[in-house]
Amino acid sequence: MNRYRWLALPIAAAALAVVPWVTSDTIVQYGINALLVATLAQAWNIIGGFSGYPSFGNSVFYGLGTYGTAIAMAQLHWSFGSGLVFGAVLGVACALLFGIPILRLRGPYFAIATLGLAAVMSAITATVEIAGKNIGLILPLFRGDTLFYELSLILLVAATGTVAWIARSRFGAGLVAIREDEDAAQVMGINTTTYKVAALTVAALFSALAGGIHAYWITFIDPASAFDPSLNVRMVIMTLFGGPGTVLGPVLGALILSAVSEVLASQATGVASLFYGIVIVAAVLLMPKGLLDLVQGFRDSGWRYFVDNVRRYRI
Amino acid sequence: MQLFGQILVNGILLGGLYGLMGLGMGLVWGVLKIVNLAHGALIMLGGYALYYLYTKAGIDPFLGLPLAMVAMFVLGYVLQTALLNLIVRSAQLNTLLLTFGLDVVFVYMAQLLFSADFRTINPPYAGKNVTISGVVVPYAQFGAFLVALVLAGLLFLVLDKTRTGRAIRATAQNLIAARLYGVNPKRIYAITFGTGAALAGAAGGLYGIVSQITPYIGVTLTAKSFVIAILGGLDKPLGVIGGGLVLGIAEAMAALYLDPTYTDIISFGLLVLVLVARPAQLLGRA
Numbered sequence: 001m002n003r004y005r006w007l008a009l010p011i012a013a014a015a016l017a018v019v020p021w022v023t024s025d026t027i028v029q030y031g032i033n034a035l036l037v038a039t040l041a042q043a044w045n046i047i048g049g050f051s052g053y054p055s056f057g058n059s060v061f062y063g064l065g066t067y068g069t070a071i072a073m074a075q076l077h078w079s080f081g082s083g084l085v086f087g088a089v090l091g092v093a094c095a096l097l098f099g100i101p102i103l104r105l106r107g108p109y110f111a112i113a114t115l116g117l118a119a120v121m122s123a124i125t126a127t128v129e130i131a132g133k134n135i136g137l138i139l140p141l142f143r144g145d146t147l148f149y150e151l152s153l154i155l156l157v158a159a160t161g162t163v164a165w166i167a168r169s170r171f172g173a174g175l176v177a178i179r180e181d182e183d184a185a186q187v188m189g190i191n192t193t194t195y196k197v198a199a200l201t202v203a204a205l206f207s208a209l210a211g212g213i214h215a216y217w218i219t220f221i222d223p224a225s226a227f228d229p230s231l232n233v234r235m236v237i238m239t240l241f242g243g244p245g246t247v248l249g250p251v252l253g254a255l256i257l258s259a260v261s262e263v264l265a266s267q268a269t270g271v272a273s274l275f276y277g278i279v280i281v282a283a284v285l286l287m288p289k290g291l292l293d294l295v296q297g298f299r300d301s302g303w304r305y306f307v308d309n310v311r312r313y314r315i
Numbered sequence: 316m317q318l319f320g321q322i323l324v325n326g327i328l329l330g331g332l333y334g335l336m337g338l339g340m341g342l343v344w345g346v347l348k349i350v351n352l353a354h355g356a357l358i359m360l361g362g363y364a365l366y367y368l369y370t371k372a373g374i375d376p377f378l379g380l381p382l383a384m385v386a387m388f389v390l391g392y393v394l395q396t397a398l399l400n401l402i403v404r405s406a407q408l409n410t411l412l413l414t415f416g417l418d419v420v421f422v423y424m425a426q427l428l429f430s431a432d433f434r435t436i437n438p439p440y441a442g443k444n445v446t447i448s449g450v451v452v453p454y455a456q457f458g459a460f461l462v463a464l465v466l467a468g469l470l471f472l473v474l475d476k477t478r479t480g481r482a483i484r485a486t487a488q489n490l491i492a493a494r495l496y497g498v499n500p501k502r503i504y505a506i507t508f509g510t511g512a513a514l515a516g517a518a519g520g521l522y523g524i525v526s527q528i529t530p531y532i533g534v535t536l537t538a539k540s541f542v543i544a545i546l547g548g549l550d551k552p553l554g555v556i557g558g559g560l561v562l563g564i565a566e567a568m569a570a571l572y573l574d575p576t577y578t579d580i581i582s583f584g585l586l587v588l589v590l591v592a593r594p595a596q597l598l599g600r601a
Contacts (some may be wrong), residue, residue: 014564016354017316030576048408048520052408054407054408054411096537102587102590102591104591105590105591107407108344108407108411109351109545109590111350111411112350112538112541112542112545112586113586113587113590113591114582115538115544116538116583116586116587117583117587118579119579119583120580120583121536121589123577123580123583124578124580132428148339152490162542202405229534233415236412239474240408240409240412261327273419274419274423274424276416276419276422277416277418277419277420277423278416278420279416280323280412280413280416281398281413281416281417284399284405284409284410284412284413284416285402285413286402288402288405288409300475310401312404312405313401313402313404313405313409314400314401314402314403314404315400315403315404315500315501315504
């Protein structure tokens with residue numbers, strides 16, 4: 001059985017790929033959102049899960065991708081493809097520019113500096129003429145949910161493939177070493193700055209591409225929605241829920257949580273956010289290492305897994 | 316020049332309140348090593364507590380403040396005992412997330428129970444003011460500023476002079492050594508978080524007097540409290556008030572000389588600059 005396990009992924013991807021032809025429009029639209037959020041979670045996983053840097057600035061890269069694509073298409077009348085590239089270039093440039101000073105900070109200082117960066121970028125965007133100031137931009141209308149769905153799926157597969165490569169590579173081992181003990185990693189000869197900036201840049205690339213696809217699909221963007229910090233929080237929660245630093249954890253976490261919150265939101269508006277809050281609290285208390293670790297740990301030690309976790313971390 | 320003086324006074328009065336917000340954040344962070352993302356939500360809840368004490372029970376807001384603080388202390392104590400103590404030793408990202416989850420729950424509950432309407436605590440003297448050489452000083456704002464100073468002073472005295480205060484500082488410095496000397500860390504953590512919540516509650520009540528409260532004020536206030544706590548130094552109550560003054564004045568000046576939309580750019584830009592420029596020295600004693 002284990003010999004054929006690698007086959008499961010292409011089969012799952014193929015199954016997801018035929019969804020637009022066999023289900024309803026509502027499910028496809030929900031699917032685009034879920035796949036893009038899963039891509040964002042997977043991108044966050046590279047910087048947050050592997051290198052252990054809790055970034056709250058990934059929504060900046062998403063927002064720059066959104067705005068890059070929108071400015072290119074709405075103001076410069078470029079094609080969608082070049083718009084995507086322009087947005088990705090903006091996101092990657094931002095990661096390179098701010099990554100070097102900000103990645104010197106550790107733990108909560110890094111987290112809050114990235115949060116500050118998100119607030120500043122959102123406020124700056126709201127004052128730039130070509131970005132439509134506070135009002136935002138309207139992109140040319142294009143009705144093709146199937147195309148957007150397949151594009152999102154390709155992006156998610158590419159992000160997951162990249163993470164799978166990172167997990168097996170020397171680069172990924174370096175990132176994990178940084179997460180576990182940065183000083184020790186440096187002593188071992190890892191160029192920590194290069195590694196961290198590279199991780200942030202890869203995360204920025206996928207986040208910006210996801211933003212670009214979302215912008216053209218939704219056709220209207222404004223600073224508040226493009227740089228929404230709660231989007232970043234969702235990436236973090238979904239990654240932690242699934243299992244940070246794993247290949248499939250973030251994707252599973254994102255797909256499961258979006259499905260549940262979609263069902264809840266259709267039942268009673270507002271309950272979705274309460275549910276998020278409670279899930280986070282419960283997940284941190286009961287499975288601090290994520291869903292995949294829970295599955296593994298539960299198989300090994302049963303209900304004692306929860307007791308052991310609480311014992312380990314309580315004062 | 317008179318305009319400058321007025322803006323300076325406005326900045327200072329707002330800054331005192333900012334300092335009070337930073338105090339609770341800095342205390343919890345310094346002692347428990349928890350960056351409390353629910354701090355803004357606690358400020359918001361304190362604001363509503365005082366609002367209902369005033370509108371339903373008719374208690375003057377400045378007299379009701381201690382009651383609101385006691386309520387918030389109890390809430391903080393229970394939260395720490397029931398939830399945060401369980402994960403206080405796990406990775407810092409987990410405590411960050413847990414407090415974020417609490418924030419989401421509080422905001423949702425507030426929206427459900429108190430509605431999303433703007434609320435202002437509006438005592439009869441709210442609009443009154445005194446003019447000193449051309450500069451207008453509103454009574455309510457000035458009162459809030461004084462209360463913030465008094466609370467910071469009290470916190471300083473409690474930490475410095477009392478047995479509990481010394482136990483709190485010892486726990487912050489070295490948990491294991493404090494335990495060996497007979498400190499019960501569970502209790503100290505709960506008291507510290509409760510005190511942080513009480514200070515947040517006081518700040519929220521005063522914020523409700525000088526400004527408006529909605530269930531959603533928390534997020535920006537959390538971020539600002541964080542900036543202030545870093546600017547001031549985590550374990551120095553009077554320094555934190557200084558950090559609040561810096562931010563208050565900077566924001567007031569930015570609103571006057573640049574544009575009101577730039578206030579957030581200023582406060583967060585200041586934060587990023589301070590963090591990147593000299594974290595080691597600033598946080599040396601944290």
